[in-house]
Amino acid sequence: MVTKYDVFEAVYTKGTSVSPPELLRIFQKPASAYAEMYQTLLRLQRDGLLLKSKKGFQVKLSPRSTLLYRLIRFSLANNLPYNYLIDRNMASFLQRALTKKIFSWRDFQLNPRTFTKYIDVLNNSGFLLIFSRKPLLAALFPHSFLQKICGFFNLKLSSAAIHLPKISELILKKELRLFNQLQKKNTHKYLELVKGYQLRFIQHSLNLEGNPITLPETVKLLQHQVVPEALGLEAIEEVRNYQQAMGAMLKDVAEKKPLTIASIFNYHYLALQHKPSLAGEVRTIAVHIKNNPQFKVAPVPDINARLEHLLMKYNQFITKKKPGLAEIFHFAAYFHNEFQHIHPFVDGNSRTTRLLTFHLLRSVSLPVIDIPLGLLEEYLSCTKGAARREDQRLRQALEMIVFYNLRLFNEELRKISYK
Numbered sequence: 001m002v003t004k005y006d007v008f009e010a011v012y013t014k015g016t017s018v019s020p021p022e023l024l025r026i027f028q029k030p031a032s033a034y035a036e037m038y039q040t041l042l043r044l045q046r047d048g049l050l051l052k053s054k055k056g057f058q059v060k061l062s063p064r065s066t067l068l069y070r071l072i073r074f075s076l077a078n079n080l081p082y083n084y085l086i087d088r089n090m091a092s093f094l095q096r097a098l099t100k101k102i103f104s105w106r107d108f109q110l111n112p113r114t115f116t117k118y119i120d121v122l123n124n125s126g127f128l129l130i131f132s133r134k135p136l137l138a139a140l141f142p143h144s145f146l147q148k149i150c151g152f153f154n155l156k157l158s159s160a161a162i163h164l165p166k167i168s169e170l171i172l173k174k175e176l177r178l179f180n181q182l183q184k185k186n187t188h189k190y191l192e193l194v195k196g197y198q199l200r201f202i203q204h205s206l207n208l209e210g211n212p213i214t215l216p217e218t219v220k221l222l223q224h225q226v227v228p229e230a231l232g233l234e235a236i237e238e239v240r241n242y243q244q245a246m247g248a249m250l251k252d253v254a255e256k257k258p259l260t261i262a263s264i265f266n267y268h269y270l271a272l273q274h275k276p277s278l279a280g281e282v283r284t285i286a287v288h289i290k291n292n293p294q295f296k297v298a299p300v301p302d303i304n305a306r307l308e309h310l311l312m313k314y315n316q317f318i319t320k321k322k323p324g325l326a327e328i329f330h331f332a333a334y335f336h337n338e339f340q341h342i343h344p345f346v347d348g349n350s351r352t353t354r355l356l357t358f359h360l361l362r363s364v365s366l367p368v369i370d371i372p373l374g375l376l377e378e379y380l381s382c383t384k385g386a387a388r389r390e391d392q393r394l395r396q397a398l399e400m401i402v403f404y405n406l407r408l409f410n411e412e413l414r415k416i417s418y419k
Helices: 004-014 020-026 031-046 063-077 088-097 112-124 144-152 169-185 187-208 215-224 233-254 261-271 300-318 325-342 349-363 373-381 391-418
Strands: 050-053 056-059 128-133 136-140
Touching: 004 020, 004 031, 004 056, 004 063, 020 031, 031 050, 031 056, 063 144, 088 112, 088 144, 112 128, 112 136, 128 391, 169 187, 169 325, 169 391, 187 215, 187 233, 187 349, 187 373, 187 391, 215 233, 233 261, 233 349, 261 300, 261 349, 300 325, 325 349, 325 391, 349 391, 373 391
Parallel strands: none
Antiparallel strands: 050 056, 128 136
């Protein structure tokens, strides 16, 4: 079924007046669907999103129509069900849920089926953190996409009232114990899930670096070897190379190989093969973080000494017997931000940092494989987007990321156990 948002996106992308017969051809619909298509266009006109002329319909350019187009394009890039998300009733739900650290069904005057539908859509989209199913306790990640949906329907949000949830060590330990039990029973399924989820991480990670590939395109390219037509060669190679680097990292963790200077440079080399003059090479020039001049990176003469010091700290950490979760997250946040501030390469530092942090966490049995879409903005704002170093804030973000991954794996593995 072609929805009004599908039609709006097609008209906006076209950029000129479009007639109903043209839209029928775009959506490969028969002539008998003309009346339905025409009524959809009239609804969009009544909503103030389209203008009607003798030549057909065209977008009524305004802040509201531009916002809607951006919401739809973001959804398409991340494989989100925008027809469910960009909805007035959903927006009302988001407006209330975003102001609560943790919410339950009792916080909303909603039919249980409607509430469950909203939870499932948001959870599958990576915007929701579920603490428990029975009773259902959850929290929303305050991603700007969700806030803009509220704005599209003129629903105001108080930024001071928006909270990020905090994860207690007790909850993390409980979820980790369950994961260890389920993973042992379903090792093959767990490895299958890792392969699938790592594709999402590749797209999320490279999207932070400006690669335009969408999630559906990433899956087609890496899983089915279908090359996106509109994507440039460098962007395609960047995705393929990052998959190689991530594969090497996962293999090293599986073989219990600790990080070394050599392995770090190898991950970078694999990820940057499309830039052979930079791949695996320490920079010899000063660099800066684009759009964040306050982010301080190491001067060239200090790079090697700071790298060696960081690896010394790392080796001291991994030789400890059974470090507690608080110590793990404290060191992981320090390690991540220290490596990013050392910035040993001309390009590819951030994507390499994420691989190293995942290696560190996975080597202590925390099965992180993706940063959920809803947490990408928070992650970025306390790493290379931060005006000053934010280790404590990053620690909290990493706790949420790990908890999200644990819940993700546990819910899928539990389905197998109950069959």
